[in-house]
Amino acid sequence: MKDGPDISRIAALIGDPARSNMLLALMDGRALTASELADAAGITKQTASFHLARLLDGALLAREIQGRHHYFRLDNADVGHAIEVLLGIAESRTGNRARTGPKEPALRKARICYDHLAGELGVLVYDRMCAQRWLTGAGNETFVTPKGWVALKRIGVTKSDLSNSRRPQCKTCLDWSMRRHHLAGVVGQKLLEQFFERGWAKQLPQTRIIEFSKKGEASLRKWLN
């Protein structure tokens, strides 16, 4: 037990209500200021600052300072993934109802998972992209095929957009409500960005829900054939 990975340290960081509320507030991938996070958790600024320092120290959060504003965001997608898994367990305990996943149908349909699309539509995107051989590779190591790049270009995501990023291009992320995988990684992020820019979807304020317009969903399905 000496120098092994200290799982309890990480879990304890998430295990405080104030901190977990702040982490949940960051699950949409945005960066929030200390005051906003204090608000989200319902605590004073001092207390928030204390907790944020701990989260920074544990490298669950990253901070970016702009003038007098300090912006905090999840340090990486792994943190978001851990929170999704814990959400899944917590839900199965408290909910105790037959169907898995979030209660709100809207959340189950489409939501943001750190910085990419999750829910029914997220799984649909991943499935269709696999079925049409736009993606290749088993398990978590997934790559875009040449055919896939053509399709992505049609929607405004180009290879050069991602070349200078250190993040893995594609990853899969286990979907909490669907119990299947959806697309994460830079491609997943850029894709969602395009959905927003094209007006196909927008994020409901203060929630993780992503709402597709009728037209937007139709366009998406058309793109996926």
Added chain:
Amino acid sequence: MKDGPDISRIAALIGDPARSNMLLALMDGRALTASELADAAGITKQTASFHLARLLDGALLAREIQGRHHYFRLDNADVGHAIEVLLGIAESRTGNRARTGPKEPALRKARICYDHLAGELGVLVYDRMCAQRWLTGAGNETFVTPKGWVALKRIGVTKSDLSNSRRPQCKTCLDWSMRRHHLAGVVGQKLLEQFFERGWAKQLPQTRIIEFSKKGEASLRKWLN
């Protein structure tokens, strides 16, 4: 924040060193007695009993009473999955070295993940089974093909073995060291069982390491072509 899934409750349960040590000790899928767990965590029986009651209450553990022995095991594979994810984060924080995953090469090669095989060999099994169309389906919903049942029968796993289980037959589990998927679910469990029975591999006591004999690994690779 009223009645939503309480992620901090779950995380706080894992976030105590004594409890996390007990959970880690159970990651090999076996069921251990209260005394054994007290030992594993380095605490007295009373304290262990206190923690075990909390873990039961939070439904992270399940208890089975046999005479005066109380056996504890992880309540389900989701719990094991959550711990693997946290292990991954903790490792990336403390280790800070380039390569991901456990330090010990043996652990990276083959280890037990809740009740199935993980590590390089675990990923190999999954990849080969997919490549030969013994498994089908994208994401986490995976099924054994007719061709796959033939191959599984050759190694002693038959369809009838699993018919009366409520657990999903096949699941994929994200491998902490490899960052790829390996096979979980009942099939993954039965498969590992066969590896043990055939003497291809054995678990090193007090560790999660699974050691394949030279002959055993050769037999495994032959089975996978």
Added chain:
DNA sequence: TTCATCATTCGATCGTAATCGAACCATGAA
């Protein structure tokens, strides 16, 4: 410079969770 705002640090308080000794309960063996 002065002022307002955003954030962190300090200090003190408070509550609660972890711990263990001791007692108690249940089971199985003698």
Added chain:
DNA sequence: TTCATGGTTCGATTACGATCGAATGATGAA
């Protein structure tokens, strides 16, 4: 019955972490 063992409950202690008021640092605007 008695005894030994595995496990839980009770009670008291202890220590640590969360919280907030107040003070201190920054930054940007007037």
